[in-house]
Amino acid sequence: MLNPHWLRTFAILAEEGSFTRTGARLDLTQAAVSQHLRQLEDELGPLLIRRPRKIELTPAGAALLDYCRDADHAERRLRQRLRQDEDGGGEISLITPGSIGLCLYPWLLELQSANPELVVRHRFAPDAEVLTAVLDNRYELGLVTLRPDDSRLTAQRFAEEPLELVLPAERDLHDWDDLVALGFIDHPDGQAMATRLLSRSFPDAPGMRHMPCSGFSNQIGLILEPVARGLGFTVIPRFARQAFARQEALRVIQCDTGIVDTLWLIHRAEWPLSARAQRAIDYLSQRMGKQ
Incomplete structure (x- = not known):
């Protein structure tokens, strides 16, 4: 199972397009962001290409980003369902x-x-x-x-x-x-x-x-x-x-x-x-x- 902390780091990195901004947003060092990415790439292969002033997702990276979004939506649906029950709805x-x-x-x-x-x-x-x-x-x-x-x-x-x-x-x-x-x-x-x-x-x-x-x-x-x-x-x-x-x-x-x-x-x-x-x-x- 993929580490959820690594996945969150990757999703923010894809959104920000910068290791520095990603680290600042997650209160991590740039080295920690790179380590999370390396752990994912060890399991899934190359996920992005570093270019001057921007990064580009590989096909595997785009697929992983879709997975991150699906997981985020599923968590939101779960929390909404649990809140519904607390409110007596559902x-x-x-x-x-x-x-x-x-x-x-x-x-x-x-x-x-x-x-x-x-x-x-x-x-x-x-x-x-x-x-x-x-x-x-x-x-x-x-x-x-x-x-x-x-x-x-x-x-x-x-x-x-x-x-x-x-x-x-x-x-x-x-x-x-x-x-x-x-x-x-x-x-x-x-x-x-x-x-x-x-x-x-x-x-x-x-x-x-x-x-x-x-x-x-x-x-x-x-x-x-x-x-x-x-x-x-x-x-x-x-x-x-x-x-x-x-x-x-x-x-x-x-x-x-x-x-x-x-x-x-x-x-x-x-x-x-x-x-x-x-x-x-x-x-x-x-x-x-x-x-």
């Missing part, structure tokens, strides 16, 4: 399951609107992808439904989310046969969620394996659309249901024995959260408290 990166993401993303946009120095980057993903993304430092914050057992991660309770049985608004529910008559609107976690919830409310029923399927969607924001149109029922987390625009078209059935999942906020344990991430957590926690 990127907020969050990866979450779909349901809670539908709830949080609009609030993050509210925070960004009030603080234009922030940039929001959010992704919907299942638990396994959330864990990998946070561990790989691709996202600073994540939410998962199961508390991770990994010493590299810090996990704290963030919210609780019940599973809900959702029917079309005009339909009643008296027994299992009413659900069979409607049919199930499935989704990637649909069978598992429905089994967890309905096996408690209907312990003597045949189970979801025998339930007719009336539709499927892998888009969290569209799962309730066929339910609202009277085409079937579904089981879905509460935050996803609350994000649906046409609440009047839905009917939420209160089950005798509910299922409530805890959502865990995770981030890397080895280093502190950025100021902007902590700012986002505080804001989202405040909004969650008003739900």
Whole structure:
């Protein structure tokens, strides 16, 4: 690796065009300036040609000067990014399951609107992808439904989310046969969620394996659309249901024995959260408290 002091001397020498002025600017002797140049030339070959009253860069010298400028720009970008974090600005990166993401993303946009120095980057993903993304430092914050057992991660309770049985608004529910008559609107976690919830409310029923399927969607924001149109029922987390625009078209059935999942906020344990991430957590926690 090239010595940064030598590189700085060379960059100033190329700018000043004089060993004497370079030494005065860096508080070095002319001999020290020549020594720095000689050290670089020992590694890279001839870098300049001395002419009366001026110096001329060789092609290698011009390439090294470009390198010095690139390094200077990179350092400035680094310092700017670090200053941004101290000021609470920069990127907020969050990866979450779909349901809670539908709830949080609009609030993050509210925070960004009030603080234009922030940039929001959010992704919907299942638990396994959330864990990998946070561990790989691709996202600073994540939410998962199961508390991770990994010493590299810090996990704290963030919210609780019940599973809900959702029917079309005009339909009643008296027994299992009413659900069979409607049919199930499935989704990637649909069978598992429905089994967890309905096996408690209907312990003597045949189970979801025998339930007719009336539709499927892998888009969290569209799962309730066929339910609202009277085409079937579904089981879905509460935050996803609350994000649906046409609440009047839905009917939420209160089950005798509910299922409530805890959502865990995770981030890397080895280093502190950025100021902007902590700012986002505080804001989202405040909004969650008003739900």
